[in-house]
Amino acid sequence: MDNKSIPEAKFQNFFKSKRFRSAAGKWLWYIVLSITALIVVMPFIWMITTSLKGPDEVFAYPPQWLPQAWRFQNYVDAFQAAPFARYFYNSAVVAICVTIGQLISCSLAAFAFARMEFKGKGFLFSLFLSTTMISTQVTLVPSYLIIQKLHWIDTYQGLIVPFIANAFGIFMLRQAFMTIPDELEEASKLDGCSRLRFLWQICLPLIKPTLAAQALFAFMGNWNAYLWPLIITNRQEMRTLQIGLRYFVSQEGGTQWGVYMAAAIIVILPVVLIYFTVQKSFVEGIATTGMKG
């Protein structure tokens, strides 16, 4: 790209020509991006190849990028060494229930804020938004004590209920509800359609993309949740995948790296697969809402 270092005017003209510059720029762009992308993806490649290595190969120096014999046994070992199937089930139950619960509670609240008049609307809305300023850490200890009082330690309720309400979700869905024209509501009222039916049968189908984005954020956020499941579960059979993995690695004393990498892949894979199926709406969702999963 830097043309000034070439002294001869002839060359300079050539290198300054638009054709060369755009072609060279393109190639340089590809090379730089490829190298950067390779560096970024490198930990994943290392994770995958290690997950297929036997114990001898894992500890071999110098390490080889590719395993000599592909050892899928590591994945079987991971499932047998710790109850990863159970962890997987727990994570799925929690993430799916929170997602459904959030969609219901957020739709209802967002609809009220967007399309209904009531006293204290402005105040309640800012109160809801203020919850985003109160971080989990601040409420952690009292929330734990409440869960303890409710005897919800080591239960699905304990893992699910506190996350059913979500201010970001309410905000997002409210924006979507506000775009629905008033005429539609008037018409449905004339047809004798109740408010709840209007919400369920007319509004929700209209804001499907927003709902889908919200569902994705909720699912991913709760699939990857760590701190709350860590403190709220004691018994092994109630642990989620994230917590199960942490205890698996720390209790084994850090030796079976091939098996750990296989376990890590089991934890990562569902979200990555979901991402690849709905990639477009997902990235658009982040870009338009600025929300983090």
Next chain:
Amino acid sequence: MSDNAAVAKNNIKPSVQKKQRQRKEALAAYAFLAPSILIFAVFTFFPAIFSIIASFFRWNLPFDPVFTGLNNYGYLFADNIGKVEFGKSVLNTLYFMLGIPINICISLWIAVMLNRRLPGVGFFRTAFFLPTLTSMAAISVVWMWLYHPADYGLFNTLLIRFGLPIQAWLRDPLLAMPCLIVMGVWRGMGYNIVIFLAGLQSIPHDLYEAAEIDGANWLGQFRQITLPLLSPTTFYILIIGVINSLKAFTEIDVMTQGGPLGATTTLAYYLYQYAFQYFQIGLASAVAVVLFVFILVLTMIQFKVVEKRVHYG
């Protein structure tokens, strides 16, 4: 006279009906809001107030709380032999935040590169976004393997190849925090890139064309157009970064447990230790309150600073 009365009657009736309808609508609205209000009240607002009150008590489980005024706050700023000091955890948190500017620079650079319409750009976007998707716990295990202190750890292998001495990485008090920062930048990048790309795409293209006619080179365009017009986006990313750093917990718990020698005990981890390892609820609550105030003050400072410099184009 009778005409007037009839008119008045007709006027009253609809207004009563209207009032009734309004009341009905309000009741329905409250019913719609009830689930969210209930959960926010029980798991957000009550705990927040509870934390503030508990911070004035000495409350070491399983014993009953004793009111001690501001003692907990005093204790935080005094030396505590044998445990990580509060001041150190604050410094560690600030150290950890060093990752934010690094992350912003790298993400912006990559986002500018990705903001072109060339074949293959979608592939690169996916590659850079991949780390953000992955669970922090799982990826922390992967990076523990990369940072393995033996010679077969990947980073140590690289060091050996360049003829450098191998390092203990996460087990070295001086290196543990930089290790966490590097991983944090790697993982946080994808999210920032997506936000930056959205910001870049909102910059009108004719601005660059005009600059090109004026003879501005690539760097000039970047400094005169891209950076100023992107500053709201950058500001947003900065705030999110600070708040995420204050909350950082998972990678610390999986990789270092606050060690070695307390080198990676950030505020959030300090709070966790006092609450769930030492069971000093009062003290942990005081830390929670301090953390809350930090988040509030930092947000306000950033608003003040950025108000002057941000271009809201």
